[in-house]
Amino acid sequence: MEPGTHDLRVLIGRQRLCDVLFEGLGAFMLLMSLFILAALFINLAIEGLARLQPDFFLDFPSRRAGQAGILSAWVGSVLVMLVTAAAALPVGVAAGIWLEEYAPKNWLTDVVEINVTNLAGVPSIIYGLLALGLLVHQFRLGESILTAGLTLGMMILPVVIVSTREAIRAVPQTIREAAYGLGASRWRVTRDHVLPYSVAGILTGVIIGLSRAIGETAPIITIGALTFIAFLPPAPVSAVPPFINFEWLSSPFTVLPIQMFNWISRPDPAFQSNAAAAGLVLVILTLFMNAMAIWLRYRARKRIKW
Amino acid sequence: MSTTDSGHTVKKFDEELASLRGVVLRMGGLVEEQLRRALKVLADGDAEGALDVIKGDLEIDLIELRSDQEIAQLLARRSPLGVDLRTVLMLSKSVTDIERIGDETKKVARICVRLPDNGRELRTLPYMHEMQVLGEMVSRQLAGALDALARLDLARADEIRRNDDAVDAACNSLLDHIAGHMQEAPHTIPAAVLLLFATRALERIGDHTKNLTQYAVYLVEGRDVRHRKAVRAARA
Amino acid sequence: MVRHFHIDNPTMKNDSSTAGVHIPSARAIESVGAGGFRSDLLRSTSKSSAIKAEVRGLDFHYGGFRALKDVSMQVQANEVTALIGPSGCGKSTFLRCFNRMHDLYPGSRYDGEIRLYPDDVNLLAPDIDPVETRIRIGMVFQKPNPFPKSIFENVAYGLRITGEKRRQVIHEKVEKALRDAALWDEVKDRLHQPATSLSGGQQQRLCIARTLATEPEIVLFDEPTSALDPIATASIEELIIELKERVTILIVTHNMQQAGRVSRYTAFMYLGELVEFGETSRIFTRPAKRETENYITGRFG
Numbered sequence: 001m002e003p004g005t006h007d008l009r010v011l012i013g014r015q016r017l018c019d020v021l022f023e024g025l026g027a028f029m030l031l032m033s034l035f036i037l038a039a040l041f042i043n044l045a046i047e048g049l050a051r052l053q054p055d056f057f058l059d060f061p062s063r064r065a066g067q068a069g070i071l072s073a074w075v076g077s078v079l080v081m082l083v084t085a086a087a088a089l090p091v092g093v094a095a096g097i098w099l100e101e102y103a104p105k106n107w108l109t110d111v112v113e114i115n116v117t118n119l120a121g122v123p124s125i126i127y128g129l130l131a132l133g134l135l136v137h138q139f140r141l142g143e144s145i146l147t148a149g150l151t152l153g154m155m156i157l158p159v160v161i162v163s164t165r166e167a168i169r170a171v172p173q174t175i176r177e178a179a180y181g182l183g184a185s186r187w188r189v190t191r192d193h194v195l196p197y198s199v200a201g202i203l204t205g206v207i208i209g210l211s212r213a214i215g216e217t218a219p220i221i222t223i224g225a226l227t228f229i230a231f232l233p234p235a236p237v238s239a240v241p242p243f244i245n246f247e248w249l250s251s252p253f254t255v256l257p258i259q260m261f262n263w264i265s266r267p268d269p270a271f272q273s274n275a276a277a278a279g280l281v282l283v284i285l286t287l288f289m290n291a292m293a294i295w296l297r298y299r300a301r302k303r304i305k306w
Numbered sequence: 307m308s309t310t311d312s313g314h315t316v317k318k319f320d321e322e323l324a325s326l327r328g329v330v331l332r333m334g335g336l337v338e339e340q341l342r343r344a345l346k347v348l349a350d351g352d353a354e355g356a357l358d359v360i361k362g363d364l365e366i367d368l369i370e371l372r373s374d375q376e377i378a379q380l381l382a383r384r385s386p387l388g389v390d391l392r393t394v395l396m397l398s399k400s401v402t403d404i405e406r407i408g409d410e411t412k413k414v415a416r417i418c419v420r421l422p423d424n425g426r427e428l429r430t431l432p433y434m435h436e437m438q439v440l441g442e443m444v445s446r447q448l449a450g451a452l453d454a455l456a457r458l459d460l461a462r463a464d465e466i467r468r469n470d471d472a473v474d475a476a477c478n479s480l481l482d483h484i485a486g487h488m489q490e491a492p493h494t495i496p497a498a499v500l501l502l503f504a505t506r507a508l509e510r511i512g513d514h515t516k517n518l519t520q521y522a523v524y525l526v527e528g529r530d531v532r533h534r535k536a537v538r539a540a541r542a
Numbered sequence: 543m544v545r546h547f548h549i550d551n552p553t554m555k556n557d558s559s560t561a562g563v564h565i566p567s568a569r570a571i572e573s574v575g576a577g578g579f580r581s582d583l584l585r586s587t588s589k590s591s592a593i594k595a596e597v598r599g600l601d602f603h604y605g606g607f608r609a610l611k612d613v614s615m616q617v618q619a620n621e622v623t624a625l626i627g628p629s630g631c632g633k634s635t636f637l638r639c640f641n642r643m644h645d646l647y648p649g650s651r652y653d654g655e656i657r658l659y660p661d662d663v664n665l666l667a668p669d670i671d672p673v674e675t676r677i678r679i680g681m682v683f684q685k686p687n688p689f690p691k692s693i694f695e696n697v698a699y700g701l702r703i704t705g706e707k708r709r710q711v712i713h714e715k716v717e718k719a720l721r722d723a724a725l726w727d728e729v730k731d732r733l734h735q736p737a738t739s740l741s742g743g744q745q746q747r748l749c750i751a752r753t754l755a756t757e758p759e760i761v762l763f764d765e766p767t768s769a770l771d772p773i774a775t776a777s778i779e780e781l782i783i784e785l786k787e788r789v790t791i792l793i794v795t796h797n798m799q800q801a802g803r804v805s806r807y808t809a810f811m812y813l814g815e816l817v818e819f820g821e822t823s824r825i826f827t828r829p830a831k832r833e834t835e836n837y838i839t840g841r842f843g
Binding site for chain 3: 312313314315316319385386387388389390391392527528529
């Protein structure tokens, strides 16, 4: 054996030890966070699972814990999410496309870019304050589903813009050049190539934004959502012409997290298990939305190869 | 023997080209020496020396095989272009010409072996001096051509090439003398016929020598200066 | 002074300073082989050709960097012209001037002209829409870049851009382009499968078919085989040689043997300048410029 070989082996052995140590540490940390998540979930399940009966989804809130349900809350959440998506998707995608494909690269667009990123870090209650001043008081939209949806839409806009830009940026420049090389205009390149190839990435971003918005409480409370609502907004579709109406937009509403908040603040422990059950629904909804985002991304990766 | 100042990025390429050049120039040197010895053998009627010259040609043949192999390798592995391509092509053609010179030299030497008294009677023939002069002339031409090739000296190459006409003239005059003497002294005819062949061989050596000078021009300038007449005729 | 490189003639001294020929004219091309003569090549009856494009005093700047310096040359119609030179010499930049690809990126500026014949328009003129230029001048890129769509849609895309709506016409033209690109037999039974399911060489031929579908006048090849194996490379080269019957071809290549195999004319570029231009057979056997010699023989740096 060469004299240096032994030293070399010691060195390699030490490096391998570092590898093993770090691997162990990382795995431990991951397990810890998973454990915390699982504990939260199990805690909610223990407390609330018993309440998750069909009636729970079909009953309005009530003063008696046993009869209270989340009907108005989940309908409110779904309708608010509809408005949020309808507001954030076109604006966010258009802004993202403009920044990536059209905007000249100068100081002004740099400022815009930085601010978009900063907006993502603004506390959600600030959006609530903005909405209260602007939407509720200035534009007199009231404490309505529309106001809530627009507020949350504003809040998730940075997420949509950033994820749109990332999805667009993942489209290789060589593909763009191929299309331009054939004589495509900027708009055609965007419409025929950039958007179709990045749509999965964009939707993923939108869903992640929505799953964040669906759990938001602070801005909704700020704009003055009610905490006790024993009726549903007018149905958006009806059997008589014109079949579709938008009255529901101006309807008062509540959403799942506010319903939860309301129940938690009650002294009766029976309401605590109602809150836990509503929390369970919220968590499952969020997990479901995230799963959908992952599935979309997986499908896009399988379908689109460069 | 290169027209560019810096070496190749791939150093091995330089080495291979240098090696090939070395082989070809050594081959040229050997042939030059063979010719000198053949002429001496002819002058002295030295049959044993003639056998040595004939044997010496074997080595030249071996070198030809080796250089052809190196050339094939260079073409296959380096795909030379520009001056490198010209160098390899020129060396390849030079090898062929040098080998032919070797063959012609062998013919000259073989005369001594063919004659009954080992060619001693040759010394008595009146045109043998003229033969020696021609031999030296061709020998000088060959040395000069190889020199021009080694140094890529185009002025020298040009001079040698122009001298070829003088060589041809000397050959023709010698051929006339031999033919004339054959009529006067019929008993010398067997030897004289062989000497006619020897004269032809020297003339051929002169032609191959001229080719060598033309390769030098091709290598340096990329101009093909051969077969002027044919080119002019084709253009017309 | 504007230097013009034109097709050199062995009877003429290879002097690059002679004034350029501004009128596109059929020029007799005489070829003298390197190793020997072929009498049929000596006669000046060989194929004469017209000029497809002429570059005049082209300067190109981007981001304050002068990438092309006073480049002038002629592109012969229905011939393959190769652009060679070390990395960063500007050959790809030069190629991308022909289809105004630089317009996609900010901070670029062209000076000089690229005149396209027979219409005699300056491709670099501000009133010429680069989109129109790109329809007339196709491009094949270094890495095969099919759209993540079906094979059929890839080839049809150019037609759709040019406003072709008739299904029958689109089908015919797609088939013709695929045949021209020697790909039809391999893909005719799976036109609606994704283009990315093809092999690298097939993808590149698909990209060629995509470019051919709209019948461009010039096709620019930017190192088209650098990502391919030798067999796929050979099929692309064969294709290029066949295509020149119908289109004029400019090809950038790092592979000098490739330039030798496919092109009739070669331009050697170095540091943004066109150093030497002439028939490939001459450039590769007896280049006139020291830089060219150093480059083709591998004596650089």
